[in-house]
Amino acid sequence: MARCIFCQIASGEVAVDLIYHDELIAAFPDNHPIRPGHTMIVSREHFPYFEDLPEATANRILHVGQRLASAMKELYKVPRVAFAFTGGDHPHAHAHVIPMHEKTDLTSRRYILEENLTFRSTPQASPDELAETTAQLRRALG
Numbered sequence: 001m002a003r004c005i006f007c008q009i010a011s012g013e014v015a016v017d018l019i020y021h022d023e024l025i026a027a028f029p030d031n032h033p034i035r036p037g038h039t040m041i042v043s044r045e046h047f048p049y050f051e052d053l054p055e056a057t058a059n060r061i062l063h064v065g066q067r068l069a070s071a072m073k074e075l076y077k078v079p080r081v082a083f084a085f086t087g088g089d090h091p092h093a094h095a096h097v098i099p100m101h102e103k104t105d106l107t108s109r110r111y112i113l114e115e116n117l118t119f120r121s122t123p124q125a126s127p128d129e130l131a132e133t134t135a136q137l138r139r140a141l142g
Contacts (some may be wrong), residue, residue: 007093010044017134019068020141024060027068027097029133032122034098034105037072037133041065041095048091057093060136061085065097071140072099082106 008014010026019039020027041061047053053061062083068079076099080086084096084106098105125133 004090004092005093006042006090007046010042017131019137020064022060024057025064026062028129029137030096031125031130033125033133034122035076035101036129037076037097037099037137038095039070039133039137041068041097043093045112047093049083050093053093061095065095067141068097070134071137072097075099075136075140076101082136082142 003013007013009016009028016028018026020041022035023028023044025041025043027039027041030040041064043053043061045057045059047057050058065083069083072078072081076123078099078101080100082098082100082105084098086094099108
């Protein structure tokens with residue numbers, strides 16, 4: 001089985017502009033952003049699910065997520081930022097950090113009335129858009 005894409009990104013086998021990286025994690029812009037600034041934070045080591053993460057790695061993801069959220073509030077002029085640990089769509093523990101412009105930027109069956117919903121992928125960001133997002137967030141992190 002081929003190595004997962006997040007492992008390839010974290011090891012540098014697949015090149016992306018990193019917003020932040022250290023020995024435990026790597027953060028980079030999502031290439032199908034819900035909103036500009038939507039950032040992925042992945043563990044450098046492969047752990048399939050959130051509950052598999054060592055405490056130090058989970059703490060680092062949360063800490064960098066908080067730093068990104070503060071930067072995004074100022075940069076994108078939003079009142080809140082969503083943070084979600086996931087692994088259901090791709091079995092490599094990761095978090096999404098998303099500036100929230102609308103309360104429906106993230107969806108939940110708890111408040112959606114329609115029984116039959118359809119979803120589409122968000123548009124893929126261009127390399128230039130991703131590079132600009134990376135540069136802005138790097139500067140904002142300081």
